[in-house]
Amino acid sequence: MRYFHILLFFVFLLALACKDNSIDSAIVKKDTFDRKVMLQNFAENLIIPAFSSLENETTKLEEAINQLATNKSDQNLVIAQQAWETTYSVWMAANAYNFGPAGEDGIRKGLIEEIGTFPISENKIETIVEKNTANFNDFNRDARGLLAIEYLLFDHKGNSAVISKLQANRLAYLKALIADTKTRVSTINTNWKTYKTEFVSNAGTDVGSSTSQLYNEFVRSFESIKNFKLGLPMGLRAGQTKAEPTKLEAYYSSKSLKFMRLHIENIEKIWLGKGTKEGIGFKAYLETVEGGKALVSSTELQLVSIKKSLEEVPTNKTVENQILTDASKLTILHTELQKNTRFFKSDMSSILGIAITFASGDGD
Amino acid sequence: MYKSSFGEPIMENLLKKHFLSQTSIAPLITFRIVFGALVCISTIRFMCLGWVKDHFIDAKMHFKYYGFEWVQVLPPFWMYFLHGLMLIAAAGIMLGAFYRVSAVVFFLCFTYIELIDLTYYLNHYYFVSIIAFLLIFVPANRLVSIDRWRDNSLKTNIVPAWTITIFKLQLAIVYIYAGLIKINYDWLFNALPLKIWLPAADNLPIIGWLMKYEITPYLFSWMGMLYDTTIIFWLIWSKSRPLAYLSVIIFHVLTGILFQIGVFPLVMIGATLIFFSATWHERIYNYFGNIFQTKYQLSSYKTNKYTLPFFCIYFAFQFLFPWRFLLYKGNMFWTEQGYRFGWRVMLMEKAGTATFYVKDGAIGREGEVLNSDFLAIHQEKQMAMQPDMILQYAHFLKNTYEQKGVAEPAVRAEVFVTLNGKPSKLLFDPNLDLTKIRDNWSEKTWLNDFDNK
Numbered sequence: 001m002r003y004f005h006i007l008l009f010f011v012f013l014l015a016l017a018c019k020d021n022s023i024d025s026a027i028v029k030k031d032t033f034d035r036k037v038m039l040q041n042f043a044e045n046l047i048i049p050a051f052s053s054l055e056n057e058t059t060k061l062e063e064a065i066n067q068l069a070t071n072k073s074d075q076n077l078v079i080a081q082q083a084w085e086t087t088y089s090v091w092m093a094a095n096a097y098n099f100g101p102a103g104e105d106g107i108r109k110g111l112i113e114e115i116g117t118f119p120i121s122e123n124k125i126e127t128i129v130e131k132n133t134a135n136f137n138d139f140n141r142d143a144r145g146l147l148a149i150e151y152l153l154f155d156h157k158g159n160s161a162v163i164s165k166l167q168a169n170r171l172a173y174l175k176a177l178i179a180d181t182k183t184r185v186s187t188i189n190t191n192w193k194t195y196k197t198e199f200v201s202n203a204g205t206d207v208g209s210s211t212s213q214l215y216n217e218f219v220r221s222f223e224s225i226k227n228f229k230l231g232l233p234m235g236l237r238a239g240q241t242k243a244e245p246t247k248l249e250a251y252y253s254s255k256s257l258k259f260m261r262l263h264i265e266n267i268e269k270i271w272l273g274k275g276t277k278e279g280i281g282f283k284a285y286l287e288t289v290e291g292g293k294a295l296v297s298s299t300e301l302q303l304v305s306i307k308k309s310l311e312e313v314p315t316n317k318t319v320e321n322q323i324l325t326d327a328s329k330l331t332i333l334h335t336e337l338q339k340n341t342r343f344f345k346s347d348m349s350s351i352l353g354i355a356i357t358f359a360s361g362d363g364d
Numbered sequence: 365m366y367k368s369s370f371g372e373p374i375m376e377n378l379l380k381k382h383f384l385s386q387t388s389i390a391p392l393i394t395f396r397i398v399f400g401a402l403v404c405i406s407t408i409r410f411m412c413l414g415w416v417k418d419h420f421i422d423a424k425m426h427f428k429y430y431g432f433e434w435v436q437v438l439p440p441f442w443m444y445f446l447h448g449l450m451l452i453a454a455a456g457i458m459l460g461a462f463y464r465v466s467a468v469v470f471f472l473c474f475t476y477i478e479l480i481d482l483t484y485y486l487n488h489y490y491f492v493s494i495i496a497f498l499l500i501f502v503p504a505n506r507l508v509s510i511d512r513w514r515d516n517s518l519k520t521n522i523v524p525a526w527t528i529t530i531f532k533l534q535l536a537i538v539y540i541y542a543g544l545i546k547i548n549y550d551w552l553f554n555a556l557p558l559k560i561w562l563p564a565a566d567n568l569p570i571i572g573w574l575m576k577y578e579i580t581p582y583l584f585s586w587m588g589m590l591y592d593t594t595i596i597f598w599l600i601w602s603k604s605r606p607l608a609y610l611s612v613i614i615f616h617v618l619t620g621i622l623f624q625i626g627v628f629p630l631v632m633i634g635a636t637l638i639f640f641s642a643t644w645h646e647r648i649y650n651y652f653g654n655i656f657q658t659k660y661q662l663s664s665y666k667t668n669k670y671t672l673p674f675f676c677i678y679f680a681f682q683f684l685f686p687w688r689f690l691l692y693k694g695n696m697f698w699t700e701q702g703y704r705f706g707w708r709v710m711l712m713e714k715a716g717t718a719t720f721y722v723k724d725g726a727i728g729r730e731g732e733v734l735n736s737d738f739l740a741i742h743q744e745k746q747m748a749m750q751p752d753m754i755l756q757y758a759h760f761l762k763n764t765y766e767q768k769g770v771a772e773p774a775v776r777a778e779v780f781v782t783l784n785g786k787p788s789k790l791l792f793d794p795n796l797d798l799t800k801i802r803d804n805w806s807e808k809t810w811l812n813d814f815d816n817k
Contacts, residue, residue: 032576066796205564206624227734234688237767238722238731238761290559342717342780342788346748347715350715350783353564355624357742 033288035203038273038280039210043196045275050094051102051189058088058182061149065178066210069171072163073294081153085255089144090299091116092262094269096221099213100199111188115181117144118228119247125151128171136180147178147250154252207355215354218282219344222267226337229260230330243327245320256319261310267304282348291351295343302340309333383526383672386663388642389507390450390521390649390656391528396504398634399495400458403470406492406627407451416443419484422669424738426761427482427746427753435479445474457499461510464500471496482753484742487709488628491538498534502527503665503752522661530675531596531638536596537682541707550712552589552796555581556784557713565622591615599639603805612636623710666715692807698791698814700750716748716781716791720758723763725772733761749781751791751808758798775799783814 057187064083068076098110108114124143128134136144152174155161166174202210228249229237235243242260248256268274273281283299312327314322322330383590407641410416421440428435438446450473456466456632475493504527505511506520532741559582568576574580591611598608613633620629639643646656689702696703698710720733738760747753758775765773782788791813801810 032563035567184468204565227732231732238720238733239765239770240731243728276728289563289785290556291787294787338719341719346715346717346780347782347788350713350782351560353561353713354743 003267015103019236024319027041033285035199035205035285036212038285039200039203039214040282041273041275042214042270043192043199045273045277045279046093046269048189048192048196049099050090051185051192053086053090053188054094055106055182055189057090058178058185060068061087062178062182065149065174068166069175072166072171074159074163077159077163081159081253082331084149084153085148085253088150088250088255088259089262091146092259093262093266093269094159096217096266097214098217098220101188105214110183113141114184116147117141117145118147118249119251120147120151122151124283125173129173132169132172133174134173136176144177145181147287149174149181150252150277152177154254156254193239205352205354207357209355211352212354212356213351214357218267219272219349220311221263222337222344223341225263226334229263230254230267230334232336234327234330234334236334244340245323248323251320254318254320257309257313257315260319264306264310268307271299271303285352289338289353293342295347295351298342299340299348302336302343306333306336306340309336329364382529383524384667386522386661387528388521388527388646388656389503389523389527390642390645391638391640392502392523393504393508394645394648395461395528395531395635395638396460396499397458397508398637399499399631400454400456402627402631402634403454403474404458405493405495405630407447407454411447411451413445416447418740420480423481423740423743425743425757426480427756428745429479429485429807430752432479434601437480444476449473450477452553457496458790460511461506462471463505463509463511467496467500471500481743482756483740483746484630485704487707488625488631490705494534495531497529500669502530506665508655514739518664520662520664521656522663524667526667526675528638531678532596532600532633533679535635535638537679538707539592539596541686543589543594543707545706545708545711546585546589547576550784551585554784555585557711558584558588560713561623568621571621573616588615596639602641603746605639608637609640618711631792634695636777638798683734693769694811695814698752698769698781699811700752700786700810711786714749714781714783715745716779716788718748718754718757718777719725720761720775720777721772722761722770723776724770725774727771738764748779749791751811753802754779754791755798755801755803758801762799773799789814 032090061080061083064080068080082198090305094118098104098112102111104110121140121142123149124140128140128143142148152166152170153162155165199210204207205211211292232240233243233245233248233336235241249255250259269281271282273284283296285297309332310331313319313333317325319330348354403733417440420437420443423437426437437443450470451467453470453473456462457470471493474489478489478493503518503520506523507519518619527669546552562581562584566572568575595608595612595615598604599612601608616629616633619625624717629630649655650657651654679680686702687705689696689706692699692700692701698713718735722733723730739747739757749758754777758777761775762773776794776797778794779791780788781791790812796810
């Protein structure tokens with residue numbers, strides 16, 4: 001017992017000593033990582049800019065749609081289509097932050113479910129248009145958002161097909177869709193300005209901490225590329241008997257590949273903490289923890305492979321066409337993404353000590 | 365009666381002193397009240413957090429305990445009913461009301477709920493379960509209880525020593541076994557997994573700054589090992605007891621702040637009170653009235669002749685069962701063979717990513733499973749690193765996809781696991797058809813070796 005107490009006392013002394021920094025050389029203060037700095041970078045350099053440009057672009061899209069509604073000209077349709085494409089491109093940089101102001105709240109799901117659900121349901125949209133029964137607070141998330149707008153603005157048969165279908169009800173729903181999307185986005189953008197302080201100061205690693213929420217959404221966003229943007233339309237899911245290219249993201253505009261590239265770019269930006277300027281992200285955080293350097297180098301190598309395989313996906317054929325004829329390059333991309341999954345999904349949270357679920361751990 | 369079975373006087377004396385002699389009931393009363401109160405709080409907390417819904421009602425499948433596959437989740441109403449009943453029984457234990465029935469009901473409800481899903485296995489749930497089991501056998505309601513108030517003939521202020529010793533023995537096993545397993549290279553010399561966990565807690569008030577030092581995880585590792593292996597002895601020895609108990613409080617409060625471990629720290633702080641002397645406990649009760657002032661000793665309790673042989677068997681099991689891992693080859697932390705029910709708490713940082721592929725035996729088409737279609741996040745997280753759960757899930761997928769029309773499904777999985785921050789490795793050959801493997805007690809030879817791959 002005496003030794004035990006001596007030891008206890010010794011630890012206590014050490015603790016005090018550490019605080020005085022008097023015997024620092026013996027105990028080595030670590031080069032610790034300040035999560036607040038990382039969170040601040042994410043807020044100021046990535047998240048807030050992403051939501052502001054999303055708000056700008058949705059505003060422009062709304063204007064373009066209103067203009068199209070007043071005059072259903074070919075030119076106005078093209079302008080609206082271009083505005084949609086820009087909006088959706090910008091959305092690729094904002095789709096990984098479905099927490100805080102963009103998170104679930106009662107019946108409202110995360111922003112990505114509300115404005116980014118795909119595949120959309122043609123049936124539901126057509127029924128709503130026909131009966132003029134728009135409702136943005138129900139569970140029909142596959143009948144609203146940016147991809148429902150896409151469905152109304154694009155048609156594989158060409159722009160004249162779109163215009164001929166644009167009757168009063170359809171236009172009304174289109175206007176309601178963009179109005180709803182814009183409201184959601186601008187509310188989030190406004191709320192982030194006040195939420196920022198909370199986001200930066202909630203700097204723990206427990207469930208509900210900013211790091212944990214950001215990390216979870218980051219992984220979910222990354223996994224969605226493989227699982228939903230490639231796996232499902234390619235028919236690589238268990239139980240599927242054939243490819244289902246209509247389930248592609250941006251199927252109607254045939255811009256899937258462009259958006260996938262932007263999405264992957266954004267994942268890498270979150271990894272690096274790079275927004276409008278260089279900053280601190282998960283990579284820098286990992287480099288300061290036990291086992292982190294090894295994980296950083298494996299991840300960086302794999303990110304290179306992902307980008308390389310992405311570059312090799314033909315651009316002269318639509319993704320839909322490739323899925324139906326020769327999906328070999330897409331398959332390689334799918335495999336390369338899968339190889340990186342474990343680095344992001346379990347290795348990273350394990351060594352960062354980030355809590356993912358709320359269930360109690362095994363106590364000591 | 366037991367004299368003949370033990371030749372040596374030492375054993376005889378020990379037996380007399382710690383099992384057969386009469387001693388004050390006070391420590392047992394405290395133990396009952398504190399345990400009852402804590403399981404009440406724990407049950408209320410569980411229900412308030414919405415875990416009945418999250419863990420049981422919303423789940424699409426459950427991972428079964430080997431040998432307890434028959435334990436089924438009940439319809440929502442009955443799940444809440446079971447928790448309600450358990451809460452009443454917990455209150456019954458605390459108040460000493462219909463005590464024996466309460467203890468039996470609590471033990472059965474609690475254990476049944478725990479056995480529904482292996483995902484939620486925790487050593488401290490196992491601990492609560494066996495303490496509830498032991499409580500069934502002791503007369504902890506014979507003083508300061510509603511039962512005593514209802515029936516004065518129950519009144520007892522002395523009990524046979526075994527009724528207290530069994531709890532001390534059980535606590536000793538918990539602590540010492542938790543400590544012994546910490547005597548391993550990674551824990552002591554690499555300070556793993558604390559080197560991973562502690563820096564993540566560097567923003568905590570009061571102690572956060574400590575986590576910034578290289579040496580802190582080492583100190584905590586050694587302290588933890590020394591604490592677990594020796595604390596029981598310091599608690600037994602009356603001279604060291606006050607300081608030892610202070611360190612119990614500090615230790616558990618500290619782990620409670622550092623880790624997400626629910627009410628467990630309180631359970632241990634409460635349970636170890638049983639090591640305090642009878643007089644110490646009696647003083648508490650006498651503060652409220654003349655409960656232990658009576659000069660004459662009063663006993664209305666007799667030990668059943670089967671009691672001691674029964675506990676001999678029980679403790680033989682408790683002593684031996686945690687060692688079963690020695691019968692398996694390979695690294696226990698990696699294979700988890702013999703890991704559970706052995707007081708291995710907060711011992712390793714482990715995580716995995718498991719991707720399952722189902723192949724149609726008729727047309728040969730293979731597809732990837734989206735785990736979130738079937739599993740809650742916590743289920744997926746636990747499954748992805750534990751071989752027996754991986755097997756169960758593979759068999760579940762086989763049945764599920766068979767029903768969906770996939771002919772003779774073969775299920776394989778690519779499972780990468782990271783242990784204590786080391787780069788993740790394949791847990792087993794990703795080409796194995798897991799539907800061909802059955803889980804049992806024998807060596808899991810299909811797993812890769814941790815050290816050589």
